[in-house]
Amino acid sequence: MYDVTLTLSGALLQHGHNNSRVYLMDIHDADPLTLIGEMSSLAKKNGYGKIFTKVPKSKTEPFLQAGFSREALVKGLYGGQENGLFLSKYMNPSRANEENSLQYAKVLTMAQEKKYATLAPLKKGTKIRLCTLEDIPRMSYIYKQVFSSYPFPIDDPSFIEASLKGSTVFAGIEKNGMLVALSSAECNFAQDHLHAEMTDFATLPDFRGNGYASHLLRFLEHETKKRGIKTAFTIARAISKGMNITFAKSGYVYGGRLKNNTDIAGTIESMNVWYNDLTEKAV
Structure with missing residues (x-):
């Protein structure tokens, strides 16, 4: 079963058990605080190990305050002007441990x-x-x-x-x-x-x-x-x-x-x- 794509509070997401994660692909005009709560509920309901997001730098603060951490950055991801950040939160702490x-x-x-x-x-x-x-x-x-x-x-x-x-x-x-x-x-x-x-x-x-x-x-x-x-x-x-x-x-x-x-x-x-x-x- 592949990940399901859906719209949540106006944002585009994917989620599924193969990747055991919620992936915020495009936040659009969604309110970050509302979205964070809904993604957390979705992850907990399904037992996923990770929430993974791709967001403009201007919208990262609510995620960081909610316990997300930066894993990667792409300069000029948005319109060639604004940086994009990949932020993650581990619902299962062991998911963050890399054997390799x-x-x-x-x-x-x-x-x-x-x-x-x-x-x-x-x-x-x-x-x-x-x-x-x-x-x-x-x-x-x-x-x-x-x-x-x-x-x-x-x-x-x-x-x-x-x-x-x-x-x-x-x-x-x-x-x-x-x-x-x-x-x-x-x-x-x-x-x-x-x-x-x-x-x-x-x-x-x-x-x-x-x-x-x-x-x-x-x-x-x-x-x-x-x-x-x-x-x-x-x-x-x-x-x-x-x-x-x-x-x-x-x-x-x-x-x-x-x-x-x-x-x-x-x-x-x-x-x-x-x-x-x-x-x-x-x-």
């Missing part, structure tokens, strides 16, 4: 040492392009092969179709005419947001090691910037050397780590936040 904290630190150090590394061009017979509705069967196949579990039904054709018809931009890499790698940019085109989450990176096992994720990221930056997006960010698995290196190589800034945050690949993992100001980057 030393490994996370090693991965981060390794990634930051690769900052601005040169990206080799795609090899002959390989091209990158936007995905269309005709690609859905192949996209579904790739995601099924790569992810044993995911926070939402990324391999469901109907979910992919709805995303393509909405505000998500998908890109793929073809090898000899066949899609072998994918990624997406979940865009928010509201004028007080104008950000995109770079996510859903997947490369079939036989085609890894070619820098496809970096090429897809650069391509999506270009496509989203053309559409008016000002800030790109990602929430990447803290344990993944490849993905953290990909973002560091592309000039992204490390914004912090979300402890034991997301159910992916069969277990709840900590996630690293990286961000980039597309208004200053030539893409």
Whole structure:
């Protein structure tokens, strides 16, 4: 069962037992004090271990006073002007304990040492392009092969179709005419947001090691910037050397780590936040 998306006091939330959390995705015009109480009740009712929020800096004080703590920051997340903060509160204190904290630190150090590394061009017979509705069967196949579990039904054709018809931009890499790698940019085109989450990176096992994720990221930056997006960010698995290196190589800034945050690949993992100001980057 995937997380349920709902509107609560005007704010957009997700919650569910797989991630064992309440996730405040967009506060909109909701009153923080009212919302905090309602989210706490929802978390307690379902026995969730964490409340996870993404909010503008100007609205963080009520959360901090209610016991939330800052885990990450993205500069210019809101309209390229106001910083966004990821704040969390642990309903179950053990949820904040990270068994792999030393490994996370090693991965981060390794990634930051690769900052601005040169990206080799795609090899002959390989091209990158936007995905269309005709690609859905192949996209579904790739995601099924790569992810044993995911926070939402990324391999469901109907979910992919709805995303393509909405505000998500998908890109793929073809090898000899066949899609072998994918990624997406979940865009928010509201004028007080104008950000995109770079996510859903997947490369079939036989085609890894070619820098496809970096090429897809650069391509999506270009496509989203053309559409008016000002800030790109990602929430990447803290344990993944490849993905953290990909973002560091592309000039992204490390914004912090979300402890034991997301159910992916069969277990709840900590996630690293990286961000980039597309208004200053030539893409």
